[in-house]
Amino acid sequence: MSAALELEGLRKSFGKAEIIRGVDLSIGRAERHAIIGPNGAGKSTLFNLITGRFPKTSGAIRLHGKDLTGLAPFEINRLGLSRSFQITNIFPKMSVFENVRCALLWAQGHRYSFWSLVSRSRELNEGAEEILEQINLTARRDLPAGVLSYAEQRALEIGITIAGGADVIMLDEPTAGMSHSETDYIVDLIREVTKGKTLVMVEHDMGVVFGLADRISVLVYGEIIATGTPEAVRANPKVQEAYLGAALEAEH
Amino acid sequence: MTSLDQTRARPAAGGLSLAVLAPWLMAALFLAIMPFVFTDNSAITIMNQMAITIIFALAYNMLLGQGGMLSFGHAVYMGLGGFMCVHIMNWMEDGLITMPLPLLPLFGGFFGLGFAMLIGSFSTRKAGTVFAMISLGVGELIAACSVIVVVFFGGEEGVSGDRTYGIPVFGFEFLHQIEVYYLTAFWLMLSAALMYLFSRTPVGRMANAVRDNPERAEFLGYSQRWVRYYSFCASGFFAGIAGGLFAINYEILTEENLNLATSGMILLVTFLGGVGFFFGPIIGAIVFTLLATVLKLHTELWQLYVGAIFVATVMFFPGGLAGLLAMHVAPWRLGKMGVLVKPYLTTLLPGVIGGLGLAGATEMLFHAREAATGDEAMGLFFMEVSSHSPVAWAAVLAVTAAGFWLARRGAPGLKAAWDEANTAPGGRR
Ligand SMILES: Nc1ncnc2c1ncn2[C@@H]1O[C@H](COP(=O)(O)OP(=O)(O)OP(=O)(O)O)[C@@H](O)[C@H]1O
Ligand SMILES: [Mg+2]
Numbered sequence: 001m002s003a004a005l006e007l008e009g010l011r012k013s014f015g016k017a018e019i020i021r022g023v024d025l026s027i028g029r030a031e032r033h034a035i036i037g038p039n040g041a042g043k044s045t046l047f048n049l050i051t052g053r054f055p056k057t058s059g060a061i062r063l064h065g066k067d068l069t070g071l072a073p074f075e076i077n078r079l080g081l082s083r084s085f086q087i088t089n090i091f092p093k094m095s096v097f098e099n100v101r102c103a104l105l106w107a108q109g110h111r112y113s114f115w116s117l118v119s120r121s122r123e124l125n126e127g128a129e130e131i132l133e134q135i136n137l138t139a140r141r142d143l144p145a146g147v148l149s150y151a152e153q154r155a156l157e158i159g160i161t162i163a164g165g166a167d168v169i170m171l172d173e174p175t176a177g178m179s180h181s182e183t184d185y186i187v188d189l190i191r192e193v194t195k196g197k198t199l200v201m202v203e204h205d206m207g208v209v210f211g212l213a214d215r216i217s218v219l220v221y222g223e224i225i226a227t228g229t230p231e232a233v234r235a236n237p238k239v240q241e242a243y244l245g246a247a248l249e250a251e252h
Numbered sequence: 253m254t255s256l257d258q259t260r261a262r263p264a265a266g267g268l269s270l271a272v273l274a275p276w277l278m279a280a281l282f283l284a285i286m287p288f289v290f291t292d293n294s295a296i297t298i299m300n301q302m303a304i305t306i307i308f309a310l311a312y313n314m315l316l317g318q319g320g321m322l323s324f325g326h327a328v329y330m331g332l333g334g335f336m337c338v339h340i341m342n343w344m345e346d347g348l349i350t351m352p353l354p355l356l357p358l359f360g361g362f363f364g365l366g367f368a369m370l371i372g373s374f375s376t377r378k379a380g381t382v383f384a385m386i387s388l389g390v391g392e393l394i395a396a397c398s399v400i401v402v403v404f405f406g407g408e409e410g411v412s413g414d415r416t417y418g419i420p421v422f423g424f425e426f427l428h429q430i431e432v433y434y435l436t437a438f439w440l441m442l443s444a445a446l447m448y449l450f451s452r453t454p455v456g457r458m459a460n461a462v463r464d465n466p467e468r469a470e471f472l473g474y475s476q477r478w479v480r481y482y483s484f485c486a487s488g489f490f491a492g493i494a495g496g497l498f499a500i501n502y503e504i505l506t507e508e509n510l511n512l513a514t515s516g517m518i519l520l521v522t523f524l525g526g527v528g529f530f531f532g533p534i535i536g537a538i539v540f541t542l543l544a545t546v547l548k549l550h551t552e553l554w555q556l557y558v559g560a561i562f563v564a565t566v567m568f569f570p571g572g573l574a575g576l577l578a579m580h581v582a583p584w585r586l587g588k589m590g591v592l593v594k595p596y597l598t599t600l601l602p603g604v605i606g607g608l609g610l611a612g613a614t615e616m617l618f619h620a621r622e623a624a625t626g627d628e629a630m631g632l633f634f635m636e637v638s639s640h641s642p643v644a645w646a647a648v649l650a651v652t653a654a655g656f657w658l659a660r661r662g663a664p665g666l667k668a669a670w671d672e673a674n675t676a677p678g679g680r681r
Contacts, residue, residue: 102458
């Protein structure tokens with residue numbers, strides 16, 4: 001069985017600075033994979049390369065065995081990959097409900113239809129309501145998304161990402177800026193909606209990482225210094241030295 | 253779309269409710285009885301012009317308000333649709349083809365659509381400045397073509413036709429203005445309804461999404477470019493319909509119908525009405541047509557005033573007239589409109605009077621400089637004044653100064669009243 005997502009010798013330079021310096025990684029189907037590492041290690045950049053936001057400098061990226069070279073973000077999304085952003089990236093002037101509903105359109109096969117009305121599709125509207133319920137924003141339904149609080153916008157960001165039911169879901173710091181109870185809630189939600197799916201997640205909260213991930217990769221200065229089960233990574237002396245020691249320290 | 257719209261759209265899961273249909277039925281009824289209220293031909297001409305401008309402005313807002321595309325050359329699609337329709341009228345006159353006249357705007361629409369498909373294929377690749385510049389370039393190019401491709405555009409005189417050669421519909425041959433009015437009103441209702449429905453389709457919804465955040469839209473499976481392209485084509489279609497109606501109404505099209513001035517005018521109309529609401533451009537078109545008609549009758553400087561009003565709108569009410577109306581929904585719901593009456597009277601009214609005073613001074617200056625020597629008498633606000641009389645000058649300047657001074661003095665009070673009117677009784681905003 002081929003991996004859901006495969007990176008091979010992936011490199012990315014911005015000008016002279018090489019930010020991703022040869023990443024090899026294979027993430028299996030239905031695996032929950034966390035990528036951790038210090039600030040500026042290149043985690044978000046890695047996400048941006050995989051999802052077609054930035055062009056890679058060299059190497060290969062394969063989704064379900066298919067090479068993604070040269071594909072635009074929307075084409076990659078149509079292959080069943082959906083992502084969230086570290087910096088909230090929503091539709092600020094549209095209502096919360098519209099935000100979610102738009103996230104369902106392509107996934108439900110509406111394409112560029114100008115002959116059907118969105119209000120007529122029960123599947124679409126009920127699907128959107130259901131997502132709103134899951135992310136606890138039903139009460140905010142009709143507000144412009146731009147006026148939501150930061151934590152609410154983060155929840156919406158995740159809602160938009162999971163709405164389409166993509167089978168590879170990539171979340172960039174989903175719980176950043178959330179309170180403890182919000183984090184617990186969102187982690188449960190993530191666990192639930194990614195059942196049977198592939199999850200790739202960047203996260204600084206080690207509680208979340210160790211609670212959710214099947215495997216963990218540690219990215220430091222554009223290189224993966226360790227990949228393995230949570231226990232193995234935690235025990236790895238290299239990881240201890242480069243990152244985890246400090247990060248776990250900070251937890252206490 | 254804006255909050256108003258969304259709350260209204262809520263119960264629409266499924267059938268058409270009366271709440272959704274009511275405004276449309278009222279509009280249809282309104283259009284049906286208008287000619288009985290304003291019976292003379294010039295009024296009907298103005299109403300026809302309004303209807304055409306409404307369709308054009310709504311089409312334009314599919315780009316600007318719904319899709320986030322700022323076009324400086326949208327007159328091209330209306331103009332081309334119009335030119336095509338005049339040619340078709342001429343072919344009907346020559347007996348080459350035959351059809352009922354009410355179908356003609358459809359062909360204008362198709363011509364606008366075809367051209368939009370062509371231009372849009374490269375202009376919608378990027379939004380923002382690139383799109384705006386291409387629209388400007390294409391607008392200039394087509395306007396220049398009008399003197400080059402004389403067969404189609406008729407050179408400087410344009411092309412003219414006669415609308416009465418279509419197959420009569422229920423005995424109507426469209427000789428009379430009133431018959432043309434109902435034809436135009438029919439197309440207005442149909443186009444407005446279709447444009448509204450377009451905004452409720454998947455691609456129409458995504459047009460909003462691409463306007464708000466094109467990048468995120470791409471991560472939802474939509475190519476921002478193709479979403480823009482569909483809006484652009486639809487907009488070209490409806491602009492073409494407006495062009496067809498123009499051809500029927502005026503039976504002549506000239507370079508003026510597709511030049512940059514006309515493109516600028518529709519931007520102004522749409523913005524004045526408010527781009528954030530579906531009905532904004534409708535208000536804009538009505539107000540603009542009335543304003544232009546009235547001002548044109550009374551002053552040569554009408555464009556100056558229209559320009560000033562536009563600048564004031566952009567600066568003080570970026571939501572346009574529709575936005576201004578929508579701002580009052582909250583006080584209305586709180587039952588606090590009464591709080592606003594007094595400050596409006598003591599602040600806005602003097603402001604308006606000050607503005608009129610300034611306009612009066614401008615008119616007098618213009619008259620003093622431009623009129624033939626010895627001609628000192630001019631009409632100003634229904635009065636006969638001398639543009640050289642110091643007394644008249646003192647009066648007009650005093651009114652201006654007093655008006656602005658009062659408005660300025662009242663401004664803090666207005667602001668306080670506005671805050672008060674928007675505060676729920678519990679004290680929470
Ligand atoms: N578009 C860009 N142009 C130039 N440099 C960039 C760009 N994007 C990221 N970088 C640089 O790449 C490095 C890695 O950034 P990245 O955002 O991927 O880090 P990260 O691991 O996600 O960090 P954090 O934990 O703070 O989110 C940083 O030094 C950043 O300045
Ligand atoms: Mg990051």
